[in-house]
Amino acid sequence: SQQGEEDPQALSIQEGENATMNCSYKTSINNLQWYRQNSGRGLVHLILIRSNEREKHSGRLRVTLDTSKKSSSLLITASRAADTASYFCATAFTGGGNKLTFGTGTQLKVEL
Amino acid sequence: DAGVTQSPTHLIKTRGQHVTLRCSPISGHKSVSWYQQVLGQGPQFIFQYYEKEERGRGNFPDRFSARQFPNYSSELNVNALLLGDSALYLCASSEAGTGITGANVLTFGAGSRLTVL
Numbered sequence: 001s002q003q004g005e006e007d008p009q010a011l012s013i014q015e016g017e018n019a020t021m022n023c024s025y026k027t028s029i030n031n032l033q034w035y036r037q038n039s040g041r042g043l044v045h046l047i048l049i050r051s052n053e054r055e056k057h058s059g060r061l062r063v064t065l066d067t068s069k070k071s072s073s074l075l076i077t078a079s080r081a082a083d084t085a086s087y088f089c090a091t092a093f094t095g096g097g098n099k100l101t102f103g104t105g106t107q108l109k110v111e112l
Numbered sequence: 113d114a115g116v117t118q119s120p121t122h123l124i125k126t127r128g129q130h131v132t133l134r135c136s137p138i139s140g141h142k143s144v145s146w147y148q149q150v151l152g153q154g155p156q157f158i159f160q161y162y163e164k165e166e167r168g169r170g171n172f173p174d175r176f177s178a179r180q181f182p183n184y185s186s187e188l189n190v191n192a193l194l195l196g197d198s199a200l201y202l203c204a205s206s207e208a209g210t211g212i213t214g215a216n217v218l219t220f221g222a223g224s225r226l227t228v229l
Contacts, residue, residue, distance in 0.1 A: 033217065035220075040149075040151075040200060040223075040225075041222050041223060042116075042202060042220040042221050042222040042223055043155070043202065043204075043218075043220040044220070045217045045218065045219070048217055088154050088155075090154075096168065097143075097160050097162070097167045097168045098143055098145055098160050098162075098167075098168070098204075098206055098216050098218065099145070099157050099160060099168045099170075100145075100155075100157065100218065101157065102147075102154030102155045102156070103154050104153060104154050105153075105154050
């Protein structure tokens with residue numbers, strides 16, 4: 001079963017706008033990761049945030065983590081058509097090895 | 113450097129048959145994980161292998177099995193295929209079996225799309 005939910009399920013914006021995706025999870029985590037998937041192919045790692053971190057940046061990406069609310073958000077600024085993809089959050093647990101538990105994903109469409 | 117490679121990319125089987133999927137990790141990566149992604153859902157963890165030993169198993173029936181070879185490549189086997197096994201099967205590799213702060217970053221292959229008729 002999925003660890004959590006992502007919201008919204010689908011998001012459509014214009015190029016240049018910002019896109020925000022939210023992820024909620026159910027249990028304590030060690031780290032949370034965001035991945036991107038184009039057209040049902042392999043996933044590409046975007047960013048990892050540790051449980052003791054609250055915010056992290058990477059280029060046009062900004063991730064926040066609120067462990068008290070068991071939630072995270074991914075912000076993509078100045079979106080481009082090439083950002084069109086599905087975005088997944090994935091959580092890692094103590095003693096879980098490399099096991100990641102993925103959310104349900106947000107489908108982002110960036111229109112020209 | 114080559115990324116994670118998976119074969120075959122697509123395959124069609126009928127119910128009751130057996131399938132073997134193969135994965136070659138990035139050179140130097142010793143951990144391989146397998147995920148199943150059903151259309152419209154996020155990937156679900158099936159197995160992790162590290163140094164040829166099983167390090168984790170997801171909530172999948174015994175029809176699913178895997179192994180890792182001395183060169184760190186891996187096979188996923190599924191017996192007695194069911195229609196519900198139709199999915200994209202993803203392999204991912206990482207250097208170590210676990211990270212200092214939980215799971216490592218995983219590098220995924222492009223997947224093997226299995227259709228069961």
